[in-house]
Amino acid sequence: MDTWERLKIGTAVTGTALAFLVIHWITDLVFPETYAVKPGYKVADVSELQVDLASLQRSWPAGLSGQGGRANVRDFMSNIEKVSVPRSAETPPAVAAPEPQVDLATLLARADAAKGRQTAQVCTSCHSFDQGQDRIGPSLWGVVGRNVAADKAFTYSSAFAAQTGSWTYQRLDHYLTNPAKAVPGNKMGFAGLRRAEDRANVIAFLRTLSPSPVPLPKVVETSPQSRRSPPGSSG
Ligand code: HEC
Incomplete structure (x- = not known):
């Protein structure tokens, strides 16, 4: 292989890589990444942090790719404990209500x-x-x-x-x-x-997922009424 041939192969490889980069860049411009504000899934009573993604996005250090972006990120990361996660106004965080104790x-x-x-x-x-x-x-x-x-x-x-x-x-x-x-x-x-x-x-x-379901536990009456002494008994 002479120098000329190596040069040709080298140029072809670099050219292809460059083309990929350009296509990737254009795709990012045409289809910018967006985040849904509301999760597409919602499971009842499974606790999850209520985060307002939209406002989180807005407060994320802007211009990562621009001038000073790195300094912004470094700043943000070093203060990450102090950053308050914005919570959506319309859905207050689920606080487990005290449940009445039922056996x-x-x-x-x-x-x-x-x-x-x-x-x-x-x-x-x-x-x-x-x-x-x-x-x-x-x-x-x-x-x-x-x-x-x-x-x-x-x-x-x-x-x-x-x-x-x-x-x-x-x-x-x-x-x-x-x-x-x-x-x-x-x-x-x-x-x-x-x-x-x-x-x-x-x-x-x-x-129910059984040919012979295990019997349910017996309900032991502990309500105030049942604890009252039966009529006729003294003491
Ligand atoms: C994210 C995945 C995931 C979800 C969701 C999940 N499980 Fe599991 N579950 C597992 C895994 C993995 C194991 C095995 C745990 C281990 O080996 O440490 C397991 C084990 C179990 C066991 C023990 C089974 C045995 O053979 O001893 C029970 C019972 C169980 N799960 C019930 C449930 C029920 C009921 C739900 C829904 C309310 C649920 N799981 C949701 C992944 C899951």
């Missing part, structure tokens, strides 16, 4: 499996409800009453593999309230269901 047995007795199926849609990004269908998470078919981490075809985290016992109603309720806290180090990337009622509905739905 799980009562909640499950009142639960609506059909509503639970709706709420459990959030689980389907990772779980299938069909037998033997593992996804990011193990199949939830027959999970109520099943031993914890018992799906042989699924590779559980060591945190989960170390668990013993089975999924009782109580344990499911505890786990689904705050998975990360209930089983530290487990790999279910899900914040949890805040409302006890939602959890009860979801668990009631999970219960």
Whole structure:
């Protein structure tokens, strides 16, 4: 290969790279990246930070590509703890209202499996409800009453593999309230269901995913009326 040939190849390669860069630049101009102000997804009762993306964008140091842009970014990053995240005015951050304490047995007795199926849609990004269908998470078919981490075809985290016992109603309720806290180090990337009622509905739905559903826990009457001594008894 002589020098002339090398020069030709070199020019061709550089030219192609340049062409790509120019096309990329033009595409960016024609189709600027935009951010939706409202998320396209919205899952009821799953807590998320209410961030007004539009105003976040406006307050983002402008002109990154222009003069002084880097200094702006450096400034912004070094003060990142002090930056207040703008929150949308119309949707106040969800603050968990204090829930009246109703025991799980009562909640499950009142639960609506059909509503639970709706709420459990959030689980389907990772779980299938069909037998033997593992996804990011193990199949939830027959999970109520099943031993914890018992799906042989699924590779559980060591945190989960170390668990013993089975999924009782109580344990499911505890786990689904705050998975990360209930089983530290487990790999279910899900914040949890805040409302006890939602959890009860979801668990009631999970219960149906079995040829022989585990009996619901007995409701123990603890209401003030039932604690009153029966008529006739003194003391
Ligand atoms: C982002 C993905 C994701 C979402 C959403 C999710 N899970 Fe999971 N889930 C996992 C993973 C991964 C595991 C396995 C955890 C491990 O091995 O540490 C798991 C494990 C479980 C287990 C234990 C199963 C067993 O065999 O012991 C239950 C029960 C469960 N999830 C229920 C739910 C329910 C109910 C929902 C919806 C309310 C849900 N998950 C939402 C990923 C998810």
